[in-house]
Amino acid sequence: MREVVLLGIGQHKVGRFPDETITDIGRTAILEALKDAGIEYKDIQAAYFTNRDERTPCLGQHVLGTIGLTGIPIINAENASPSASTAFVMAYDAVATGQYDAALAVGAEKTARGLRVPVVGVGVNINRMMAMAKQGFAVIPGMFALAMRRRMKDFGETVEQFAQVAVKNRKHAHLNPYAHYQDVMTIEDVLNSRLICDPVTLFQCCPTSEGAAAAILCSKDVAKRYKSDGFTIVASGVLNTPVSWSPALGITTAGLDKMAADEAYNMAGLGPKDVDIIELHDPFTASELIHYEDLSLCEVGEAGKILSEGKTEIGGEIPVNTDGGLLSRGHPIGATGLYQIVELELQLRGQAGQRQVEGAKVGLGHMEGLGPCATVIILKR
Amino acid sequence: MVEQGMKPIAEGLFTIPSLPGEQPRLIGSKCRNCGRVYFPKEVVCNACFQEDMEETLLSNRGKLYSFTIIHQKPMAYSGPMPYAMGLVSLPEGPTIMSLLTGCDFEKLELDMDVELVLEKIVEEDETVTYKFRPVQA
Amino acid sequence: MREVVILGIGMHKAGEFPDKTNLELGRAATFGALRDAGMEFKDLQSAYFSKNKADPTASIGEMMLGRMGLTGMPVVNLENDSCSGSSAFWLAYNAVAFGRYDISLAVGVEKLVLPPSMSPPPPPATEYEAALRAMGIADISTRAALAMRRRMHDYGETVGQFARVSVKNHKNAAHYPYAQRQKEVTLDEVLNSLPICDPLTLLQCCPPLSEGCAAAVLCSKDVAKRYQRGKNITVASAVLRTASESTSGVGLTAAGLSKSTAKEAYNIAGIGIDDIDLIELCDPFTVNEVIHYEDLGLCDQGEGGRIAGDGRTDIGGERPVNTDGGLLARGHPSGCTGLYQIAELVLQLRGQAGPRQVSGAKVGLAHLEGSGPVATVIILKR
Ligand SMILES: [Zn+2]
Numbered sequence: 001m002r003e004v005v006l007l008g009i010g011q012h013k014v015g016r017f018p019d020e021t022i023t024d025i026g027r028t029a030i031l032e033a034l035k036d037a038g039i040e041y042k043d044i045q046a047a048y049f050t051n052r053d054e055r056t057p058c059l060g061q062h063v064l065g066t067i068g069l070t071g072i073p074i075i076n077a078e079n080a081s082p083s084a085s086t087a088f089v090m091a092y093d094a095v096a097t098g099q100y101d102a103a104l105a106v107g108a109e110k111t112a113r114g115l116r117v118p119v120v121g122v123g124v125n126i127n128r129m130m131a132m133a134k135q136g137f138a139v140i141p142g143m144f145a146l147a148m149r150r151r152m153k154d155f156g157e158t159v160e161q162f163a164q165v166a167v168k169n170r171k172h173a174h175l176n177p178y179a180h181y182q183d184v185m186t187i188e189d190v191l192n193s194r195l196i197c198d199p200v201t202l203f204q205c206c207p208t209s210e211g212a213a214a215a216i217l218c219s220k221d222v223a224k225r226y227k228s229d230g231f232t233i234v235a236s237g238v239l240n241t242p243v244s245w246s247p248a249l250g251i252t253t254a255g256l257d258k259m260a261a262d263e264a265y266n267m268a269g270l271g272p273k274d275v276d277i278i279e280l281h282d283p284f285t286a287s288e289l290i291h292y293e294d295l296s297l298c299e300v301g302e303a304g305k306i307l308s309e310g311k312t313e314i315g316g317e318i319p320v321n322t323d324g325g326l327l328s329r330g331h332p333i334g335a336t337g338l339y340q341i342v343e344l345e346l347q348l349r350g351q352a353g354q355r356q357v358e359g360a361k362v363g364l365g366h367m368e369g370l371g372p373c374a375t376v377i378i379l380k381r
Numbered sequence: 382m383v384e385q386g387m388k389p390i391a392e393g394l395f396t397i398p399s400l401p402g403e404q405p406r407l408i409g410s411k412c413r414n415c416g417r418v419y420f421p422k423e424v425v426c427n428a429c430f431q432e433d434m435e436e437t438l439l440s441n442r443g444k445l446y447s448f449t450i451i452h453q454k455p456m457a458y459s460g461p462m463p464y465a466m467g468l469v470s471l472p473e474g475p476t477i478m479s480l481l482t483g484c485d486f487e488k489l490e491l492d493m494d495v496e497l498v499l500e501k502i503v504e505e506d507e508t509v510t511y512k513f514r515p516v517q518a
Numbered sequence: 519m520r521e522v523v524i525l526g527i528g529m530h531k532a533g534e535f536p537d538k539t540n541l542e543l544g545r546a547a548t549f550g551a552l553r554d555a556g557m558e559f560k561d562l563q564s565a566y567f568s569k570n571k572a573d574p575t576a577s578i579g580e581m582m583l584g585r586m587g588l589t590g591m592p593v594v595n596l597e598n599d600s601c602s603g604s605s606a607f608w609l610a611y612n613a614v615a616f617g618r619y620d621i622s623l624a625v626g627v628e629k630l631v632l633p634p635s636m637s638p639p640p641p642p643a644t645e646y647e648a649a650l651r652a653m654g655i656a657d658i659s660t661r662a663a664l665a666m667r668r669r670m671h672d673y674g675e676t677v678g679q680f681a682r683v684s685v686k687n688h689k690n691a692a693h694y695p696y697a698q699r700q701k702e703v704t705l706d707e708v709l710n711s712l713p714i715c716d717p718l719t720l721l722q723c724c725p726p727l728s729e730g731c732a733a734a735v736l737c738s739k740d741v742a743k744r745y746q747r748g749k750n751i752t753v754a755s756a757v758l759r760t761a762s763e764s765t766s767g768v769g770l771t772a773a774g775l776s777k778s779t780a781k782e783a784y785n786i787a788g789i790g791i792d793d794i795d796l797i798e799l800c801d802p803f804t805v806n807e808v809i810h811y812e813d814l815g816l817c818d819q820g821e822g823g824r825i826a827g828d829g830r831t832d833i834g835g836e837r838p839v840n841t842d843g844g845l846l847a848r849g850h851p852s853g854c855t856g857l858y859q860i861a862e863l864v865l866q867l868r869g870q871a872g873p874r875q876v877s878g879a880k881v882g883l884a885h886l887e888g889s890g891p892v893a894t895v896i897i898l899k900r
Contacts, residue, residue, distance in 0.1 A: 021644060027424065031432070041430050055640035057571045057599040058890030061760055062643055065890075066423060068430040071762030071778065074892065075605060077596045080576040086594055090609075097616035122581040123541030239592040241580050259590065371580025373593060391649040421646045428763065447671075449663035450716040451654060456639060458654030463716075466655040468664055480653050491671040502653060510653055 001096040005223035006232040006379060007216045008037025009342045014180040014211040014330035017110075022054060022212075026063035026108035029212035029335075033104070037216040038226045041068045044216070045100040048075050048090040050083035050107040051334035063108060078334070081281060081369030082239070083107055084213065085337025089375060091217045092237035101222045107335035108212035141205055144284035145197045151286065152199075157304040159199050163190035165285040166203050166327050168313055173324025175314075175355035176343075180209045180330030204285040209330030213338035215345075232348050235268035235362075235378040242372055257294035257374045261366065264376035265296075272296040275378070276360040277347050278318060279340035281368045282325040292320070295366060295376075319357050322347060337375060340365035348381040390502070390510040394421055396438065397499065397509075405499045406438040407511060409475060420475040441497035442516065443469040446476055448489050460502045469495055469513050483514030519615045522753045523742040524898065525735045526555025527861040532698040532730035532849035540575075540629035543731035544582045547854075548625055551733040556745045559587035562735070563619040566609040567595045568602035568626035569853040572640060575631060582627070597853070599888030600800060601758070602626055603732065604856025608894060610736045611756045620741045625733035626854030658889070659723060662803035663715040669805065670717075675823030677717045681708040682826050683804040684721050684846055690833060691843025693873040696858075698725050698849030722804040728849035732857035734864075751864050754787035754881070754897040761891050775893045776800075776813035776885060783883070783895035784815075791815035794837065794897075795879040796866055798859035800886045801844040811839075814885060814895075833874055841866060841874045856894065859884040867900040 010032030012025045026049075034041055049060025056062065060074045079086040084107030091103040151157045167187055173179035185203065193202040223231050240260040265271055272295060280295065282288035289303035297318060298306045306312060312320040323329045323343040326336060344363035346352045361381050368374040389397060396406045411418045412426035413433040420439060425432050448467035465481040467489075481489065482500055495513040502510055528550020530543045552559060567579025575581065579593040598605040603626035610622035642648035642656075650656040669675045685705055691697035703721055712720040742750055759779040784790055797814065801807035808822035816837060817825050825831060831839040842848045842862040845855060863882035865871045880900055887893040 023644065024424075031425075052576065054643075055572045055574070056643045057597060057640075058888060058892060059571070059643070061890035061892060065427060065761070067425050067427065069427045069761045069763055071759050071775075073608070073758040074598075074760050074890070075596050075609065075758075076571070076598055077594050078576070079580075079593075079595055089592075090594065093613070093618050094616075097618045099612055099616045122544075122575060122578060123539050123585055239594070240590050241584065241593050242588050243590040244588055369577060371577030371584070371593070373577055373580050390652055391645040394646065394649065421644075447664035447668040449660055449667060449718070451657075451660060452713040452715060455651070455654045455657045457648075457651040457656075460654060464654065466653075466660060478650060478655050480655060491668065508652075510649065 002098060003220045004092050004095045004217050004234040005220050006234055006341070006345055007039065007218045007223055007226060008033045009215050009345045010036055011178055011213040011339060011342045012211050013178045014209045014332055014339070017210050022051070022059065022108050022110045023063050023066055025110070025210060026106060026212045027066055029108070029214040030064070030067060030104070030106055033214035033216050039102065039216060042070050043102055044072060044104045045102050046073045046094055047104040047106065048077060048087035050077050050087040051109055052078055052080065052083055053109060053111050053333065079369065079373050080371055081283070081333055082337055082367035082373055082375040083334045085340070085365065085367045085375035085377060086239055088215060088337060088341060088377060089237040089239045092234050095217050095219055102216065102218040104214060104216055105338060106212065106214040107338045109332035109334040110210045111208040111333055141200045141284060142197045144286045145200045147290065148199050148286045151289070155301040155304060157289065159191060160187055161304040161307060162204060162285040162289070163187045164307055165282065165288045166190045169282065169321050169325040169327045172314060172322050172355055173328030175353065176323045176329060179324040179328055180207050181328045200284060206283045206326035206331040209332045211330065211332035211335050211339065213335045213342050215338055215341050230381060232345055233380045235270065235380040236264040236376070238264045238267065238376045240374050256372055257291060257366065257368050260374040260376045261295045264378050268378040268380065270362060270378065275318065275362050275364045277322060277344065277357050277363045278320045278366070279323070279325070279343055279363070280320060280366040282321060282327050283331060285327070288320065288325065291366060295364065314355055314357060322352065322355050322357060337365065337367045340367070341377065344379050348379060387507050387509045390508050395499065395511045404441050405497055405511070406441055407477070407497065409437050409439045409473065410434040411437040418473040418475055420477055439475070440472050443471040443477070443495055443513065445489065445491060445493050445495050446470045447491060448481060450486050465489065467513065480510065480512040481514065482512040520617060521739040522611055522614045522736055523739055524751045524753065524860065524864055525737050525742055525745055526551040526553070526557065527734050527864045528552070528554055529696055529732040529858060529861050530730055531696045532728050532851055532858065534727055535729050540627055540631065541582055541585055543629055543729065544625065544627050545586060547731040547733040548583070548586060548623070551623070551735045555735040556747060557735060560589050561621055562589065562591055562623050563621050564591050564613055565593045565623040565625065566606040567593055568606035569595060569597060570602065570628050571597040573631055573853070598892050599890055600802070600850070600852050600855060601886045601888040601892045601894045602852060602856065603854040604859070604884065604886050604894035604896060605758060607734060607856055607860060607896060608756050608758045610734070611753055614736050614738055621735065621737040623733060623735055624857060625731070626857050627731040628851030628853035629729045659718055659803065660715050662805050663718040665809065666717050666805045669808070669823065673820040673823060675808070677709065678705065679823035679827045680722060680804040680808060681705055683801065683807045684708045686832055687801065687840050687844045687846040690841050690874060691847035694842045694848060697843045697847055698728055699843065699847040718803060724802045724845040724850040728851040730849060730851035730854055730858070732854045732861055734857055734860050749868065749900050751867050751898055751900050754789070754899045755783045756896045757783040757786065758892065758894045775891055776810055776887050779893040779895045780814050780885065783897050787897045789881065789897070794881050794883050796841060796863070796876045796882050797837065797839045798842070798844070798862055798882070798884040799839060801840060801846050802850060804846070807839065807844065810885060814883065833876060838876050841871065841876060856884065856886050859886070860896065863898050867898060
């Protein structure tokens with residue numbers, strides 16, 4: 001496996017854009033990434049495109065076709081929330097193994113609004129699935145409400161601590177002009193927002209957003225043709241599924257994520273202490289705390305404590321979700337994993353403006369989703 | 382015939398004449414760099430990758446590249462059955478998928494001259510679209 | 519790059535299965551392929567799972583494979599219209615060829631999860647496409663009809679020649695237990711079937727609804743030695759391409775994309791059409807088979823119709839095409855069609871195709887083309 005360089009990044013603002021099609025949104029991110037990389041579209045040898053909610057076949061060809069027709073292989077992939085990070089891992093593998101010298105990973109989404117119902121369409125017949133849905137079981141925030149209750153009993157975490165996650169991430173998003181929601185809010189605002197499923201309130205859930213983000217990866221030799229200053233190296237790119245099933249999976253601690261993180265640390269030859277900045281999967285406030293533990297930022301049960309101590313804020317020991325995370329930057333499902341890459345790269349280059357984490361050299365991006373599946377990517381400057 | 386107040390099936394596909402005697406035109410885009418013409422409009426030229434396109438009005442005459450008579454009603458369509466559609470090659474380059482009108486199905490021929498008209502899809506609805514009809518000899 | 523071997527294939531019958539779940543289909547094909555390979559589920563190192571984009575299930579591959587075994591392996595879900603299954607194969611092939619994994623699974627499923635009333639067609643991608651739909655000119659069958667008429671004009675082909683493709687492919691499928699349509703049809707039946715859009719009739723179209731599942735296990739040559747029984751089927755080339763020029767209009771009668779994809783596949787394999795013993799190609803409508811004869815080099819431009827009529831692509835002819843019935847008769851579960859093609863080629867190259875056997879088959883080619891556009895050509899040899 002050879003060294004892989006992150007040559008360019010691009011993003012469209014996150015939000016809702018009734019006047020733009022998914023093609024418009026995707027093209028913006030790709031053109032920005034090409035410009036940032038200083039590479040021409042004709043030099044891209046393969047593209048990995050991800051999207052979650054659209055049902056149009058070959059969407060990648062439609063989006064890329066409005067930029068150019070160069071005959072390159074285009075794969076339209078999906079992996080629930082880790083869709084875009086899966087595209088990144090695919091592009092990384094293709095360059096690392098020598099299949100291609102320059103590859104594009106891009107995710108774009110026009111998400112439907114409202115509460116998401118997980119479509120668990122495997123091994124069930126239609127009648128049973130409809131019966132489940134009619135009973136109102138199949139609502140994602142419900143799973144996290146269960147997790148919160150359990151953690152409150154087991155670890156003594158409080159609703160204020162959960163709310164604090166949303167407050168912190170919004171504070172970060174306030175400094176990110178690309179974020180979906182940028183107005184600062186207080187713990188009271190979070191707790192008093194509409195109750196979704198007790199104790200989850202509206203502002204403890206990520207919005208359903210639209211957006212697109214892109215990354216261009218290449219071999220080190222190729223990178224030197226386009227840039228002379230420093231490069232960000234992809235130190236690891238891991239995509240995993242679980243090795244064992246437990247009914248509590250994803251409830252209080254997700255073993256899968258820990259396994260993916262450990263593998264990524266191993267691959268990079270680094271430990272959690274070496275990481276300066278983290279982007280992690282926070283669709284709900286409880287998820288952020290759970291993942292502190294999965295990524296070994298603290299022991300199991302200590303997550304609420306390190307949050308309260310301010311360790312994971314900008315200015316703290318290990319800032320988490322400096323762009324606002326899913327909670328405030330937003331969750332355009334098919335693109336989120338690549339927004340994480342964009343933020344990490346801006347931070348590692350020292351281009352993150354007001355939300356810059358001083359001296360950040362190593363960044364980690366983590367996503368988890370239905371399947372289940374998880375990705376952990378480590379970037380190193 | 383097009384009257385005041387009719388609404389186009391989609392924005393930016395064709396011009397609606399405002400003066401008597403004026404012809405409708407399809408709206409395409411032309412690459413300032415390599416000259417390639419697209420319909421409908423594109424933002425980036427997919428031949429030379431330049432983001433340098435200008436709007437251009439296309440000829441309202443072309444040649445019928447191929448045609449078919451559709452016998453099974455597709456979803457989203459509410460006009461009369463059966464009906465004719467074809468591909469029309471324009472002198473600027475693009476080949477355009479279009480409904481055919483003002484024709485006897487039996488008399489359609491490949492490569493015949495056809496011209497652009499605006500017409501309703503359904504009589505009761507005010508939505509108009511572009512169609513091509515054989516040029517009267 | 520290392521040599522890649524197809525160690526096992528598995529499939530479920532193609533057709534309509536309202537009483538079965540997608541998991542039942544998935545298990546039949548996946549376990550079938552593993553059994554055929556002499557392998558266990560835990561031996562797999564990565565999986566590429568193809569489906570139809572219209573299937574709303576998130577991470578369907580993880581959910582389905584997770585019910586067969588939890589091994590921690592990476593699973594990627596993907597879609598590429600008609601080329602979905604062959605794209606999964608392409609990813610699995612590259613993962614092994616470039617040394618990322620030693621053993622990979624390509625599996626594709628097509629199963630209606632929601633009743634048709636609850637799964638409306640995908641919304642139009644652009645305002646222009648919405649307009650085309652309202653005008654009633656967006657259906658893919660119309661493109662086939664337009665191509666037929668243009669070819670009849672340019673090359674003097676006849677509707678009978680097109681219909682002959684359907685007769686041949688139905689005849690082949692009649693001897694294939696996994697095919698959706700296992701009944702022979704006559705030329706008259708094809709020509710007099712329901713008119714869709716003139717001159718296209720119903721029996722010149724692949725079945726409107728096909729469900730199914732097919733899978734292939736790929737591994738490096740070294741690993742194959744540990745498992746193999748009998749002859750290795752190796753991948754001589756696997757190419758996936760998208761359009762390199764705008765195909766509107768001219769793309770109608772000769773698909774330049776398929777031609778360039780085939781050319782690259784021949785180059786990589788270091789062979790030409792003369793070395794190919796049998797072909798599986800993309801025939802959603804009869805005219806596509808005729809067009810692709812030319813793209814793949816079976817004949818010159820404009821000769822496709824003549825070949826369709828003269829028996830040289832029949833089983834027993836010079837170079838049989840779509841010996842399992844093709845999309846027209848085996849069926850077109852688009853999430854996995856490419857893997858059904860692989861399965862048929864492997865059976866033929868192993869000499870296990872029963873009454874459909876092409877005697878002495880050593881090299882086979884599989885071709886697909888989808889909207890997007892995208893095309894794949896895969897060459898296998900024994
Ligand atoms: Zn140009």
